[in-house]
Amino acid sequence: MKITVNGKQRTVDVEPDTPLLWVLRDELAMRGTKFGCGAGLCGACTVHMDGKAMRACVLPVSAVGDAEIRTIEGLSEDGSHPLQQAWADHNVPQCGYCQSGQIMSAAALLAVNAMPSDEEIDTAMAGNICRCGTYPRIRAAIRQAAEAEQS
Amino acid sequence: MTVLEKISRRDFLKATGVSSSGLLIGAALPTTLRADVLQRPSGDALNLFVSLREDGTVEIIAHRSEMGTGIRTSLPQVVADEMEADWDRVTVIQGLASADYGSQNTDGSRSVRNFYTVMRQMGAAARSMLESSAAQRWDVPVSECRASNHRVVHSDGRSIGFGELATSAAEQPLPALDSLPLKSAADFRYIGKDVPSVDLADMTTGATTYGVDVALPGMLYASIERRPVMGTSIESFSADAAKKVRGVVAVEVIKGTDPNGFKPIEGVAVIADKTWSAIKGRQALAATWTDSAHNSHSxxxxxxxxxxxxxxxxxxxxxxxxxxxxxxxxxxxxxxxxxxxxxxHASMEPPMATAYVTEQGCEVWACTQTPQATQQTVAEVLGLAPEKVTVNVTLLGGGFGRKSKPDFSAEAALLSRAVGKPVQVVWTREDDIRHDxxxxxxxxxxxxxxxxxxxxxxxxxxxxxxxxxxxxxxxxxxxxxxxxxxxxxxxxxxxxxxxxxxxxxxxxxxxxxxxxxxxxxxxxxxxxxxxxxxxxxxxxxxxxxxxxxxxxxxxxxxxxxxxxxxxxxxxxxxxxxxxxxxxxxxxxxxxxxxxxxxxxxxxxxxxxxxxxxxxxxxxxxxxxxxxxxxxxxxxxxxxxxxxxxxxxxxxxxxxxxxxxxxxxxxxxxxxxxxxxxxxxxxxxxxxxxxxxxxxxxxxxxxxxxxxxxxxxxxxxxxxxxxxxxxxxxxxxxxxxxxxxxxxxx
Known part of the structure; x- marks a missing residue:
């Protein structure tokens, strides 16, 4: 089976029902995408499929087809995406485990809504749980990244 | 102050190269774990917590577990401050489980309160050894030498970088910790300041290693069906059905005890070449369980x-x-x-542990709040001496007290012994919540x-x-x-x-x-x-x-x-x-x-x-x-x-x-x-x-x-x-x- 991840075509030999999450982690050794719930409930495994935020833990690899998958490893070459920089400026992460998924959800939001309102941020990010409670800083970082892109 | 006495005695052994508890078995290096998470200071150690390389890099041990409090930053920043090290030239290294460090139990909100003074003394000891070593080199009284921002400066204005003093400083006798002068609060460079987390860049790029991210060559994955009710035992299960799932290589029983303390609860493990195969194999087990006195608990x-x-x-x-x-x-x-x-607890990362049992002993990689209890418990369930068990602490995707219990590491150790390969035990979210x-x-x-x-x-x-x-x-x-x-x-x-x-x-x-x-x-x-x-x-x-x-x-x-x-x-x-x-x-x-x-x-x-x-x-x-x-x-x-x-x-x-x-x-x-x-x-x-x-x-x-x-x-x-x-x-x-x-x- 062939899938395209971060611009590269990869061949994997797995059962078609294998969730993309485990293909990324166990087959392709891309472990920035995290396992949190296995049921699409927490967002730790969020990746982009053709630019849209998807939960890789409930996405069978057979459903990927020709779509372009982007993971946290492919968001920027060197951590320089405006969201990654804003995350650093606000010292957002605590344990850090959910943050790949948070950043990927935020990036998908900004791609379609360059200047989201607080309400829109809450709605778009409600699928991503942070048990450490970094939400106030996530909001602030998204606002900063949005403003940085505008100017 | 037993902790201090112990550390100061061990420091001496460490500084003189007598003691070495660093142990890595075979070539089982995880492919994703950054090397600086594994190593311990070697010949260039100034004390148990600080080593200095000739290029001027200061390595500071974080002996507590990072689960989001920022402790891998906070305690090293205390050391660096007292040492007069430049924070930009500090590398933080995660310490293995070792009684040398005193308690490593990262719980009870006690990392800073129990180790603030110890860390200051470790930094001050390193600073004092650097000053003594510069004084010897210049043949001047040590009172004329003062460490400042990664250099030792003489009162006449000449100065020398920390890196150049690395070898000679490590040969200085360890000063008496109790009589070391500590900086006054007015001179603090990092204490009380918002130093960004050392793991920040990795956390925003997905480059960190948590328990679930450890990957060893030839490693297998295990998913464990556990008893649903306290006090129940396995009655029956179908190993054959599980083994029909592609990738499943073994089915192993883990016996439980009551009360189970820090040890595993009873379960049937399905071991496979990949995580998903283990999870699917487990679903085929159709395990049944005996009755228990707690069956009526509402x-x-x-x-x-x-x-x-x-x-x-x-x-x-x-x-x-x-x-x-x-x-x-x-x-x-x-x-x-x-x-x-x-x-x-529902920490974002469920409990995850990897173990590799060989003839030499057992090495564990786990998101644990208690490395020493992990070492002890793994040694107990395997019947080994604790010094035969090496415990590497990964980052923790949250802890909140759940990861103070080393049961999941003991599971990994038992399963690795059973199959003779490295095994990672993966707790699903359902496992985490139902068997908390x-x-x-x-x-x-x-x-x-x-x-x-x-x-x-x-x-x-x-x-x-x-x-x-x-x-x-x-x-x-x-x-x-x-x-x-x-x-x-x-x-x-x-x-x-x-x-x-x-x-x-x-x-x-x-x-x-x-x-x-x-x-x-x-x-x-x-x-x-x-x-x-x-x-x-x-x-x-x-x-x-x-x-x-x-x-x-x-x-x-x-x-x-x-x-x-x-x-x-x-x-x-x-x-x-x-x-x-x-x-x-x-x-x-x-x-x-x-x-x-x-x-x-x-x-x-x-x-x-x-x-x-x-x-x-x-x-x-x-x-x-x-x-x-x-x-x-x-x-x-x-x-x-x-x-x-x-x-x-x-x-x-x-x-x-x-x-x-x-x-x-x-x-x-x-x-x-x-x-x-x-x-x-x-x-x-x-x-x-x-x-x-x-x-x-x-x-x-x-x-x-x-x-x-x-x-x-x-x-x-x-x-x-x-x-x-x-x-x-x-x-x-x-x-x-x-x-x-x-x-x-």
Missing amino acids: ADVYLDELMDAVSSKPGVVARERGDVDAALAAGKRVSASYRTPYLA YFHSCCAQHYEASIDESGAVTGWLARQATPPIDTTWDASADLMSDGSLSQTFGSIPFAIPNLRLEGHRAPAHARIGWLRSVYNIPFGFGVGSFVDELAHAADKDPAAFWIELIGEDRLLDFAPEGFEFSNYGKPLSEYPYDTARFKGVIRELTETIPWGESLPAGQGWGIAAARSFLSYVAVACKVSVEGDQLKVLEMHSVIDAGLVVNPDRVHAQMEGAMIFGLSLALMGEITFEGGEPQQSNFHDYPVARINQVPRVIRNTITASDAPPAGVGEPGVPPVAPAIANAVFAATGKRHRTLPLNKAYRV
Whole structure:
């Protein structure tokens, strides 16, 4: 089976029902995408499929087809995406485990809504749980990244 | 100060190269674990925690586990400050499990408070050795040499970089730690500053290594079907069906014990070449289980029984002064009972451990809060000497007390031995929630008397709580004074007559520590009842708290028959200071528009607690419209003594308020037929971003008192502050958690 991840075509030999999450982690050794719930409930495994935020833990690899998958490893070459920089400026992460998924959800939001309102941020990010409670800083970082892109 | 003596002796051994406990078996290097997470300082060690390379790189050991508090940054920043090292040239290295470091148990909010002075001494020792070495090189008195920002400077102006002194400094004798001069606070370069987390860049790029990210060559993955009810054993299962799943290589039984302590509970493991194969193979097991005495456990029925006991029957007295019965008979009587449920930890990363057992011993990689207990437990289950077990600590995707238990590492070790390969045990979210060491359910009852002036004259409190001690002793059923020291037994109120009692409550589930532990239910009971009394006395709740605490004094509970544990610290070092308790309440009410008039359906609530040696007050503003409850604002003040990294303290307090909001609004594990009824975030919800107020603000009280705990103390006052705010908004008093029983949240 062939899938395209971060611009590269990869061949994997797995059962078609294998969730993309485990293909990324166990087959392709891309472990920035995290396992949190296995049921699409927490967002730790969020990746982009053709630019849209998807939960890789409930996405069978057979459903990927020709779509372009982007993971946290492919968001920027060197951590320089405006969201990654804003995350650093606000010292957002605590344990850090959910943050790949948070950043990927935020990036998908900004791609379609360059200047989201607080309400829109809450709605778009409600699928991503942070048990450490970094939400106030996530909001602030998204606002900063949005403003940085505008100017 | 046994820790200091031990460290200073070990330092000497380390500095002279006599001792070496670093051990890596074979070539089993994980492919994703950064090398600097694994190595220990070698010949260039200045002491146990600090080594210096010839290129000037300073390596500082983080011997505590990073689960989000920022401890991998905070303690090294203390070392670097005293050493006069340039933070930009510091690399933090994660220490292996080793008794050399003293306790590595990253729990009890004690990393900074127990190691602040030790870390300063380690930094100062390194600085002193660098100064001595420069003095020797220049042949001048050491008093003329001073370390400053990664160089040693002579009074005549010449200077030399740390790196050039690396070899000769390591040959200097270790100075006597107790007589080392430490910097004055005015000269602090990093202590008290917002140094960014050392793991920050990796965390924003997905480059970090948590327990689940460890990958060894030839590693297999295991998913374990565990007994559903405490006390049950495996009856039957189909290994053949599991082995038909592609990739499954073995099915192994893990035997359990009761009580299981830190050891695994009984289960059947499916071991496969990939995680998904293991999970699918496990689904095919069709395991059945024997009956158990706990098969009838219902949390609701059990809590009904406990509530009945505490509200109607005298219990075992834990603390008493005056004659509370006479006081209650004489005054205006107020009574209330509070009910709080079991909770699960639900850290974002479930427990995950990898082990590789070879003829030489066992090496473990795990997201553990307790590396030494992991080493001990793995050694026990394998029948090895502890020194044959090496434990590498990965980053932890949250911990909250769950990862203080090394059961999952023991599982990995047993399975690796069985198959002769490295094995990673993957706990699913369902495993995590259904087989947690649960936060205990709790029943409380309070009665108080108020005289004509509105003063409280008597306080009677009873609790019934299955104790954590049941982890090791199945017959334990009464809370110890140590456990009751968490708020219930240590109330600071100047009430002339009081009696605190406990009822027996046997455990029907595994009980464990959850962030701030018993301060959660008792903080809710005490924090709510004080508010009830304030309203009964027709007084402002914040002013009433201060009045109830009474005059400035240092508390001693011994005369009232109560053995106050004070979180393991002597009262001489960390007194229970009522002035500081009142101080955070006053500071909080000055921070917010306390007393403002609000629209109908809105209200402010306040509560406070001393836990883990810190004093915290929390105020929440809520709105109730119809059956919709919203928390609009949360504010806290913490007096944690001296603070090393203010930004990380603010982060912990923000997180603690949201953790408290989760449990207050929606946290509940129920049991029916002995089985937990929740399994994932759909039925065990935790706060999401759209449920969190836009305004969450923490204030740190300026203090030069010794550092106190930070990770946990923010949690206890949150639930009562919210419930008190709901009362202010609606006139409805809620004495049962969570509040989503009464409202949409």
